[in-house]
Amino acid sequence: MCSEVIDLMLTVLIENTRPENSMLVAEHGLSILVETARTKFIFDCGHTGAACRNAQALNVDLSAIKFVVLSHSHYDHAGGFPTLLDFAPIEKVFTGKNFWSEKFSRDDDCDKYRGCGFDEKFLAEHGVKQIVCRDVLELDDDVQLVGNFKRRYDFETIPKKFLRGSEKIPDDFSDEIALILRGSDGLTVVTACAHNGILNIVADVRERCGLPVVSVIGGLHLSGATNERISRTLDELKILGVKKILPCHCSGENFINVVGNRLSTGSTVAFD
Numbered sequence: 001m002c003s004e005v006i007d008l009m010l011t012v013l014i015e016n017t018r019p020e021n022s023m024l025v026a027e028h029g030l031s032i033l034v035e036t037a038r039t040k041f042i043f044d045c046g047h048t049g050a051a052c053r054n055a056q057a058l059n060v061d062l063s064a065i066k067f068v069v070l071s072h073s074h075y076d077h078a079g080g081f082p083t084l085l086d087f088a089p090i091e092k093v094f095t096g097k098n099f100w101s102e103k104f105s106r107d108d109d110c111d112k113y114r115g116c117g118f119d120e121k122f123l124a125e126h127g128v129k130q131i132v133c134r135d136v137l138e139l140d141d142d143v144q145l146v147g148n149f150k151r152r153y154d155f156e157t158i159p160k161k162f163l164r165g166s167e168k169i170p171d172d173f174s175d176e177i178a179l180i181l182r183g184s185d186g187l188t189v190v191t192a193c194a195h196n197g198i199l200n201i202v203a204d205v206r207e208r209c210g211l212p213v214v215s216v217i218g219g220l221h222l223s224g225a226t227n228e229r230i231s232r233t234l235d236e237l238k239i240l241g242v243k244k245i246l247p248c249h250c251s252g253e254n255f256i257n258v259v260g261n262r263l264s265t266g267s268t269v270a271f272d
Contacts, residue, residue: 049083
């Protein structure tokens, strides 16, 4: 059950870009601080742990962070998690199912490891409990997680280069989860990479919650997308009721230029 937001803010702790002359660090990755009226947590941790140093520069009190959401197990989203444990008393980590399946990408006929670099044993050694989101999971009255997305749009295909498991089968990204935020005018979907397809995710959230999705924020994995796909994606998002798009990370510069805005390291988004 999706429920009404009272007060909420997002702060991008790290992303591929940073403002000109900023002292913040940018890297290929994503980490967002989520603050609600009741709690605050980290959505993804970036790659190297530089997000933690950015948090300090932004005067974010990481000692108040008790849990983390990891959207999927690629290095650029989960690799910074071990470093975060040096800054924050993390008790729980929320993931999708199949999070521990090894990740690879086939680039130039070479299979490159793309996993997070830690395992269940690491969590146990640090007293961190894993909680798996298999469908919809409420974090507090303002924020839910959603996973297990249905595929509705045939043209939103996962690149064949992405592989998983010891057998290196095509990755279906069944581990991917997204955030749902509810504002006064409808839902906001926050995605880290949208490997399952942003239209598939938005349509699924809309159906499950029975409410319109008015905003989309985050990585949309449209880097390298054709102009035709970008145009079709924007047309379909409009049909689905999306009025505001704040892209970043893997959304692709062509898509970002068409949309006309982007989030960067240090950006904030406030909700009424």
